[in-house]
Amino acid sequence: MAPARTSAKRQHVVDTAYALFKRDGFHATGIDRIIAEADIAKMTMYRNFPSKDELIVAVLDHRARRFERQLDRLATAAATPGQKIATILDWHERWFRSADFHGCLFAHALAEFGDPAHPVFKAVARQKNGLRSRMQAILEQTMPPERAEGAAAALLMLIEGATLLAQMGEADAAIGNARKAAAAIIAGAWGRQ
Amino acid sequence: MAPARTSAKRQHVVDTAYALFKRDGFHATGIDRIIAEADIAKMTMYRNFPSKDELIVAVLDHRARRFERQLDRLATAAATPGQKIATILDWHERWFRSADFHGCLFAHALAEFGDPAHPVFKAVARQKNGLRSRMQAILEQTMPPERAEGAAAALLMLIEGATLLAQMGEADAAIGNARKAAAAIIAGAWGRQ
DNA sequence: CCGTGATGAGACAGGTCTGTCTCTTTTCTA
DNA sequence: TAGAAAAGAGACAGACCTGTCTCATCACGG
Incomplete structure (x- = not known):
């Protein structure tokens, strides 16, 4: 199946990143923090979002x-x-x-x-x-x-x-x-x- | 002489940091960028400001x-x-x-x-x-x-x-x-x- | 039941970050 | 002019950054 534009994993990353960006800011929040908090693999993040900037926009x-x-x-x-x-x-x-x-x-x-x-x-x-x-x-x-x-x-x-x-x-x-x-x-x- | 609270060098660092912080933000502006733009040694910066945070406050x-x-x-x-x-x-x-x-x-x-x-x-x-x-x-x-x-x-x-x-x-x-x-x-x- | 795609786990590269340290050179003043 | 303070230059540590890569594992649909 082609990757859904809105999968459960993708949404979970967005929600987790939102909470961290809100508390600590964008530059101060690293990808490693996001994937650790969301409890996902780094590649899961990068398969859904080509870059950190696109995650921020999402x-x-x-x-x-x-x-x-x-x-x-x-x-x-x-x-x-x-x-x-x-x-x-x-x-x-x-x-x-x-x-x-x-x-x-x-x-x-x-x-x-x-x-x-x-x-x-x-x-x-x-x-x-x-x-x-x-x-x-x-x-x-x-x-x-x-x-x-x-x-x-x-x-x-x-x-x-x-x-x-x-x-x-x-x-x-x-x-x-x-x-x-x-x-x-x-x-x-x-x-x- | 005891280090003046406001020396010319110190003010030059503040002015340079101001221009960079304004354009690029605080976290996105590294100390290395500031000292390169101000054309000073790193220790000159750290002798005047104990940390980046204190420079920002200044x-x-x-x-x-x-x-x-x-x-x-x-x-x-x-x-x-x-x-x-x-x-x-x-x-x-x-x-x-x-x-x-x-x-x-x-x-x-x-x-x-x-x-x-x-x-x-x-x-x-x-x-x-x-x-x-x-x-x-x-x-x-x-x-x-x-x-x-x-x-x-x-x-x-x-x-x-x-x-x-x-x-x-x-x-x-x-x-x-x-x-x-x-x-x-x-x-x-x-x-x- | 088997293959295909999603995911997990983590090494890795190449760079940048803040902050410390040492040694030399300049500058200023007494 | 001699001595002290300030500044330059740059290596260094240790951590963190984004993004890529490989390989094992898992789930699920034909």
């Missing part, structure tokens, strides 16, 4: 899909656009307070792979633009597209900054003030376009 | 001091609190558009050194809290302290997010929308405390 893409699925599910329960944005902040609040929160893996990837041509950089851009597009689509239900575009960018910046503050140990203040600032951004007091 | 602290000095200078030219906040955004706009902008070195350090007990982590927290305190002090001239605290946190999050977006190649949109959102946050539409 981990990021997997987390991005999971994130999108979770937001999709939360959004269905929300009625108004304002509530939909609130569910996104709810998601982040729970995340900030989760036991092994270590900041945003995508932001960390950007820090370690700053070359815009690098596949890891592109994977990060995909995820961030996905979240911005999602919020922009929500906001366009209550405001003109040009304003929605700017507000979505502002909300994305706010969320990214809140994640950084949360990693610095101020999860409560970060999410509380982010909620208030988000309300200010959406509700108006927005200068002429 | 680089971060040096940049933080430089940042504070530049903001101090800009603030003197600004009359009102609103203008003082604007000069901080001006500084970031110029930074985003500078030739070798690679994102925030402090955010990158946080990504690679996520342990709150690590000296590098603490150096990052110092810098971010310094910027927040600066903005809070400015805002307290126009609003009650509790509101100034929340608004300063919101502005800090906005700036951090704008820096991340700028690194993703959207410097113009980031700074423009950050300015508008900052105005919305300061001007009001701020929920009951």
Whole structure:
């Protein structure tokens, strides 16, 4: 049988690598650590992923899909656009307070792979633009597209900054003030376009 | 003579390491690369800095001091609190558009050194809290302290997010929308405390 | 039941990492 | 100008890095 694009072993490697990358970073986590933790042979890893870089991209893409699925599910329960944005902040609040929160893996990837041509950089851009597009689509239900575009960018910046503050140990203040600032951004007091 | 705490050689190492850390990251930049680029002997480096970690902290602290000095200078030219906040955004706009902008070195350090007990982590927290305190002090001239605290946190999050977006190649949109959102946050539409 | 593909186990190459050590040379100052 | 401090040069240790290779073993489907 041709190697399935998503086998159980492959997924196990992704999950293990995710936990290690999240805790220790990308360059600081060696292949040997990953295969030891996953309890697999080195060749099993290299047969599924041609290189460490491609494993990193696979981990990021997997987390991005999971994130999108979770937001999709939360959004269905929300009625108004304002509530939909609130569910996104709810998601982040729970995340900030989760036991092994270590900041945003995508932001960390950007820090370690700053070359815009690098596949890891592109994977990060995909995820961030996905979240911005999602919020922009929500906001366009209550405001003109040009304003929605700017507000979505502002909300994305706010969320990214809140994640950084949360990693610095101020999860409560970060999410509380982010909620208030988000309300200010959406509700108006927005200068002429 | 006892080794000066700030010799010319030492500063040269800090400057060279800064350029390399900024471009390639901390773990990805080896000591050998630093001493080759700085054109110094390895022992000169290790006589000034007991370890790579302490060099990183020295680089971060040096940049933080430089940042504070530049903001101090800009603030003197600004009359009102609103203008003082604007000069901080001006500084970031110029930074985003500078030739070798690679994102925030402090955010990158946080990504690679996520342990709150690590000296590098603490150096990052110092810098971010310094910027927040600066903005809070400015805002307290126009609003009650509790509101100034929340608004300063919101502005800090906005700036951090704008820096991340700028690194993703959207410097113009980031700074423009950050300015508008900052105005919305300061001007009001701020929920009951 | 047999063969084919996935996996395990581990040696191996070639390089890089941080940090230490020694010895020589330069530089500065008293 | 003599002596001390600083710096250069580079070998060295011991560990770790990514990625390749070989060979034995296992599972499973025709």
